[in-house]
Amino acid sequence: MNLIKKGSWVQIEKIVLKVGERADNIPEETKNVPLKLFQKGYLQADAQIGEKVTIRTIIGRNIEGELIAENPKYSHDFGRPIPEFLSVAKEFRELAKYKEGN
């Protein structure tokens, strides 16, 4: 496994509340899974994915957790064009034209 170098920008994960520690007044499906936290920062010592590490956040706080990724990519995008929407302008303009024609 690749060693990630000290000082790299990484992401960690930790469990804040285990199943059994969660609030009483929440739905079962939420109660049955742990509350997890994800955070990014500079790795404080060389480490491999899955190891317990310390990071220093962008504003300088030290946080501990399990190393899960090195500089993860922003994964959100624009999706696909939605064919149902291609005709919106036409639908509005036809209304106005019909009215003017009267």
Add this chain to the structure above:
Amino acid sequence: MRKKNKIMKMALGIDYEEFEEDGISFNYEKLMEKASYPLEKIRAIQSETKVGNTPLFELRNINKAVRALSSPGKGARIFLKDEAANASGSFKARRASVSVFHAQEKGYKGVVAATSGNYGAAVASQANMRNLKSIIVQEVFDSRGYGQPEILEKGRKCETYGAEVIQLTVGPELFYVFLKVLEETGYFNASLYTPFAIAGIETLGYEIAEQLQKSEGKYPDAVVITNAGGGNVTGTARGLIKAGSTNTKIIGTSVDLKGLHMASDRDFNRKSFTTGHTGFGVPFTTQPDRADVPRNAARTLRYIDRYVTISQGEVFYITEALSQLEGIERGPAGNISLAAAFSIAQEMREDEIIVVQETEYTGAGKHVTAQMTFAREENGIEVKKGNPEEQIPGKNIVIPESPALIKVKELDLNELRTSYIQKQVSGTEIDKLSERELKFLANETKSSVNFIKEVLLNLK
């Protein structure tokens, strides 16, 4: 609980006890006056950090469709306040600006906000300009690890502004993480619900009144405002009143997400709107003090004259109309009030003006195409053209077949008022409520002492 109050007091510098009166009542106006800044000062604060003076323009092509659908003599003109022009791309910059200024004045080193919305980016952006650090706590992922694309985008934006971003899976226990961060850092709590946050929005209502007076020679007949936690309605309405626009009808609107549970790991990604929906709007309206401060400065029922809902598909549809007919790409969450206004304008007279008081930036994750793709392909939501009447939140998204099918649905305000009163008096002896408490309830619900007495009689 006591610890919570102690942390809050330290992180806000407001002693809410000072505004408590007998029993259930507190002095709202005194809280707004003493725990914030006057409007002129706020305008000066905001002008230092690229907030406010956003354009207000008429939606000429959309208004042609409104007229076409209206009966003779009907069809008000819609004007849009382009709040996306604020630093960080939404009206939330107004809300953040005063808190961050105050934090700087009082010598705090940083600010913390618990928000999955545009507010995080607004706080981070304002903090940059005031040379403060910022931490944003977000609810982002379901237990499968799927992040809501809109919230992922907001996380990216916060990171771009140099904020420390703490991302969590679904659950209201986010609040405890937030409290712990406040305690550990000693930073200022840039809550959405302080007098600072609400006073920051007053300039929005004030500008609308001023701009319309200047260009059209009149105040707006109605303003449509997206309602979630209540701040947008409260601040805008207060600003309109301060500008002298006292006869303007205040209409709140939310996306209908009936049936979806806000704390559900399963429902979390089955909704395409992360805010501005009934899942926040209705509970906050009937129980404003469920917020992260002892007394919420956002109090919808004090100002609202009407409350309507609209479906997800209708908002997406009008969002596309805004780009295809008006040439501006915004939202979609910021266009909830536009969808509602399109329907309401058809009931109004043609010489009237209805103002949609916000827009927001759009981008990867937020965009209609991103949300629809996520709903359809990752969460099994059926997307179809049809009549929005057939929508079932969490199961389908119905895109109107024609603009004629965009129609708001009424929420019964008296029912909401009754629910609010019920919650306020629960645990107290109804017969022993003082005149001041009755008057307080009347002010809180924009009703009368007689109405309150009638409701209380039925509660017994």
